[in-house]
Amino acid sequence: MAYNFLRGERDQPFLLPPDPRDWLPDGHLAWFILDVVDQLDLAAFYRVHRDDGHGHPAYDPKLLLGVLLYGYCLGVRSSRQLERRCREDIAFRVLAGNQAPDHVTIARFRVRHQQALAGFLVASLRLCAAAGLVRLGLVALDGTKVAANAANTASHTHDKIERQVAEILRQAAEADQRDDREHGQARGRSSPKRWPPRPAGWRGCATPRPSWRPRRPSANAGISSGSPSWPPRPGPRASNPGRTSSRGAVTRRPTPRRPPTSPTPTAASCCLTEMMPIRWAATALASPDRVIFDKLIQVQVQVQVQVQVLVFGCGYRRIADHTCSATTLRRRPDEWITLGVAEQLPLLVLGADDRMLGLELTHLAVDGCITKTPCGGQTAGPSPVDRAQQGGKRSVAVEADGIPLGAVAAPANRRDDGLLAATLQTLASLGPLPTHPIVHLDAGYDWKPCRDELAARGLVGRIARRGQPAPIQVGRRWVIERTHAWANNYGKLRWCTERRQIVVDFWLALTLAIITPGRLIRRAWTHYRWDSRPRRRP
Numbered sequence: 416m417a418y419n420f421l422r423g424e425r426d427q428p429f430l431l432p433p434d435p436r437d438w439l440p441d442g443h444l445a446w447f448i449l450d451v452v453d454q455l456d457l458a459a460f461y462r463v464h465r466d467d468g469h470g471h472p473a474y475d476p477k478l479l480l481g482v483l484l485y486g487y488c489l490g491v492r493s494s495r496q497l498e499r500r501c502r503e504d505i506a507f508r509v510l511a512g513n514q515a516p517d518h519v520t521i522a523r524f525r526v527r528h529q530q531a532l533a534g535f536l537v538a539s540l541r542l543c544a545a546a547g548l549v550r551l552g553l554v555a556l557d558g559t560k561v562a563a564n565a566a567n568t569a570s571h572t573h574d575k576i577e578r579q580v581a582e583i584l585r586q587a588a589e590a591d592q593r594d595d596r597e598h599g600q601a602r603g604r605s606s607p608k609r610w611p612p613r614p615a616g617w618r619g620c621a622t623p624r625p626s627w628r629p630r631r632p633s634a635n636a637g638i639s640s641g642s643p644s645w646p647p648r649p650g651p652r653a654s655n656p657g658r659t660s661s662r663g664a665v666t667r668r669p670t671p672r673r674p675p676t677s678p679t680p681t682a683a684s685c686c687l688t689e690m691m692p693i694r695w696a697a698t699a700l701a702s703p704d705r706v707i708f709d710k711l712i713q714v715q716v717q718v719q720v721q722v723q724v725l726v727f728g729c730g731y732r733r734i735a736d737h738t739c740s741a742t743t744l745r746r747r748p749d750e751w752i753t754l755g756v757a758e759q760l761p762l763l764v765l766g767a768d769d770r771m772l773g774l775e776l777t778h779l780a781v782d783g784c785i786t787k788t789p790c791g792g793q794t795a796g797p798s799p800v801d802r803a804q805q806g807g808k809r810s811v812a813v814e815a816d817g818i819p820l821g822a823v824a825a826p827a828n829r830r831d832d833g834l835l836a837a838t839l840q841t842l843a844s845l846g847p848l849p850t851h852p853i854v855h856l857d858a859g860y861d862w863k864p865c866r867d868e869l870a871a872r873g874l875v876g877r878i879a880r881r882g883q884p885a886p887i888q889v890g891r892r893w894v895i896e897r898t899h900a901w902a903n904n905y906g907k908l909r910w911c912t913e914r915r916q917i918v919v920d921f922w923l924a925l926t927l928a929i930i931t932p933g934r935l936i937r938r939a940w941t942h943y944r945w946d947s948r949p950r951r952r953p
Contacts, residue, residue: 435513438505445506448485452477455538459531469790470912471730474516479524480535481510487583493590494518494525495598517742522591525584533580713738717747725925728906748921757917757924761821762844764931768818772938775815776848779874780855780895781838783810783831784902792914796826807911809902809923810834812842817894818934819902819927820845824919831859836868851875855892858885901930 439445460476485506486497498518500507525532720739727734735741751757768774788795788807798806806827812820821841823834835856842848854869858879869876879885879892887893903909907922933953940952 435509439509443506444488445481445485445509448481448488448510452481452484455535457535459534460528463527470914471732474514474520474524475512476524476528478510478512478514479516479521480532482507482516482521483525483532484535485510487587492583492587493594494522494587495591495594497521518591518594519742519746525587529584533577533584537576537580717743720744721747721925722929725905725907725922725929728908728910728912730912748918752917752921757921758844760928761819761924761931764928764935765818765820765845768931768935771935772942774818774820776845776852778815778853778855778891779812779820779842780892781810781812781835781860782857782892782895782899783808783834783859784899785827786903786909786911788827788911790912790914792919793916794824794826794911794919795914796828798827801827807919808834809908810838811895811898811902811927812838813895813898815891815894816934816938817898817901818931819898822923822927824916824923831857832862832865835860835865839868839872839874848873853877855890855895857892858883898930902926905929 457476457480460480464473464476482497482501486492486500491497491500495518497507498516498521501511501515502508716738720734720736721744724731724734724744731741731744735744765774785798785800785806785808787798787801788805791805794807795805796807797803800806808825808827808829809822810825810831811822814820821838821844823837823841825834825837839854851873853875854877856865856876856878858881860876861878861881865878866876877890887896905926907913908926911919911922913919913922936953940948
């Protein structure tokens, strides 16, 4: 006889698109949470966001508030647990609008709106009291012993509710700090990293894409053709591997095509990988552990991806893949800024150029270049050459061969002569200059304050006169225009979407640090010979 069971058909596809409203019953708490969020005043949460449509889209505060409120009602305080619930729990998926916000996004939202969130929770409790779910107020008690549901633990004053809300937020902060100490930057999944191989008879679930991880070098590494070579040779990415869908198909988003005149991202990243400050390097030299080994490879991959962001100038989500997420791409420049990469990296490449070929500091050139900054920010202003649209300016100082020595970022409405002092100040990190070097400037610097500034620094100014034709081919000022053309090959500078000054300065320093090794390789091809020297000049 056959068994009479209700069997689940996991291979049965939906004939119609599923409706999230059918996932939960009518009286579920999630629907009440959504009604509460819709009735509250959220002006304090929307005030910190831009209302002009520029920038990367952020999660709707209503979405994150619903997830936080429902999670706190269930006693879920950890941001990582909330992220996992948004992927696995049906109620959380309904509240999140079928989105999956990252745990970092949830934690930053809670910290950023802590004061407004405390008032929001208190206001939501008042709505619950109005709906009859809880009872707020005073309860009259008598000495007679009767059966009742009133007690000291069931009576809540307004101050007590505020203390409970503060305790909930404190527990959420402690849970995030505990998870950060335990998991670091990981998401903190409870499942093992590597599942055992699935039998061939399993069906219904999509086969996950195996993530490529570099192997340690071995004696027969060059014999086997199936294993990747060491060190991993970076190559151009034709497309970004996307996430695996429920049907097993891998969705791909194409990487923006690199212009023919743009530098190769991988060639520039190879020059910078050895110079980036790696926080695990000292530990790796002392103990060759597998974790440290993987961290070093991870840093190398992140440097390559950051250079791709610099070259293409596209959004972080367009360039992110399984090796480096968009959140990591946004967070990593801030960490490198804290480590002083923007100050140390240009000095390292300039020192290498000075030791090998020498910097020609007897002749300098300074000039500015205006670019677009559509998202505004601290380095944006009305552009005088683009109908007062948002634009930025960079003022660069170069040596006689066009090697950039320093740069300053400013709004587009700043005059070139007003940035001369700040640009010359960047040369102080190079040490003492030759006696009375000549600074070549265009007619925009033909003002008395500029001449006084040059004289105060012991520099000789060769400035074109206002109102008199001064072709750029005459003199040695043309190298600065070529350097600006090199910098405009990088999309992050040509179309800058960053809003903070320190981040713009970081990308500007990274660009100048990449230009210098490229120029050094080109000049070394002319002056030196070696076994692997290419036949054509790079």
